[in-house]
Amino acid sequence: MVPRMMAEDFPQDGPGRTRMDIAIAGPVERAALDDYLRSIEGIQGAGTADIHLADAELTWATVAFHGEVDDAENLKLVRDIRALEPPAGATEVLVGGPGTPAVSLDNSDATMGALPWALTFIGLSTLVLLFLAFRSVLVPIKAVAVAFLSLAASCGIIVWGFQEGGLAGLMDFYVVGTTDVWALGLIITIAFGLVTDYEMFLVSRVNEEYMAAGDNRRAIIVGMRSTGSLITRAGLLMVIVLATMGFTATSLFLITIGVGLTLSVVIDATLVRSIVVPATMQLLGRANWWPSRPRSSSGQPDLPDASRTAPRTDATSAQTRHG
Missing domain, CATH: 1.20.1640.10 (Multidrug efflux transporter AcrB transmembrane domain)
Incomplete structure (x- = not known):
């Protein structure tokens, strides 16, 4: 029931869609950027990828996803996006955003x-x-x-x-x-x-x-x-x-x-x-x-028989000599 309502009321590319942020650092030409976004849209589970802001040093793009942030499909989507070859001219590509599968994946990996x-x-x-x-x-x-x-x-x-x-x-x-x-x-x-x-x-x-x-x-x-x-x-x-x-x-x-x-x-x-x-x-x-030993009735740890009898033998010998 719930998945059907989510699919009908919040379609993947509708106005209430959920998105992940993609930050692309470096001077990237628009043609290379468009090819990169098309590659993202071709990944299973990915929705529409759009550019929100772009300048000479940084490009901010988003990609829509559907379902819970900890769904196995969405976690795989994050891994697949990160595994893509960055567009020509990019020095770094980061995938994240608050409340997104990327955060759930990173938290799980860190834990x-x-x-x-x-x-x-x-x-x-x-x-x-x-x-x-x-x-x-x-x-x-x-x-x-x-x-x-x-x-x-x-x-x-x-x-x-x-x-x-x-x-x-x-x-x-x-x-x-x-x-x-x-x-x-x-x-x-x-x-x-x-x-x-x-x-x-x-x-x-x-x-x-x-x-x-x-x-x-x-x-x-x-x-x-x-x-x-x-x-x-x-x-x-x-x-x-x-x-x-x-x-x-x-x-x-x-x-x-x-x-x-x-x-x-x-x-x-x-x-x-x-x-x-x-x-x-x-x-x-x-x-x-082991290696502890129980105590005898005198309150001292039990000793081997030879150790206990040796003092009595000495005392007996002394009595014999003085006898």
Whole structure:
């Protein structure tokens, strides 16, 4: 319905058409400029290309496009225009304009270029902080790996629900066939901190019990029993807040963030913290806490048997000599 209304009420070359700006720097002859604009009009998805201002150093032209600024066809149109050979005499050709597919494409490219570095920084920082907290090698690695797997599952549901329209009936939104890269970036970075908090709740209590008793299985049971209700209440509070934002917002961007963060918290506070993390810790056993060692009843770290018995042997020898 909406695409038909857009096509009828706002035709591609009508008075309400949307346009992209093309700035051509350098002294370009009119014949070469006309050939260049005809080449643009020949690209699939391009409308009429017109000249609005031209002088000896700069030419301002526009080309019409139809549809949403983040449509795959319009993003391809920007790439195709930028890939064209500049007209003779041009020193530079720029394609842009506020609210155009060029801006959407550049923002997405910039976000995708920076996101891997941001995730790397977050992951490494988390590894270092968890190592300092637990003096363990495997616990930080497991925490970061499980967090990213949990977020990957959440992002998959988001793409299915919003990009492919799986949640359109429930959430009552118009499916545009794309997912905002900025929304995914925000969901991943914010949710990573939220899910790591739950990891700290559980593992801190398990680590405390293991260091006191030295029994990994018992430590996991005590840790889950002690933190289960706390994680459930904290997760429920976050779900209420985030789901309220997702279901009451009128912007698809905010709806995606609210629902995405809600899914991340639900998955992490249920499946991950109640099944994946305890099962992994049970399988790894004492290797979870390497190189740390549990403390003995005297409050000192357990030492190898030879180290503990050597002082008693010396004391026995001294008693024998003085006997």
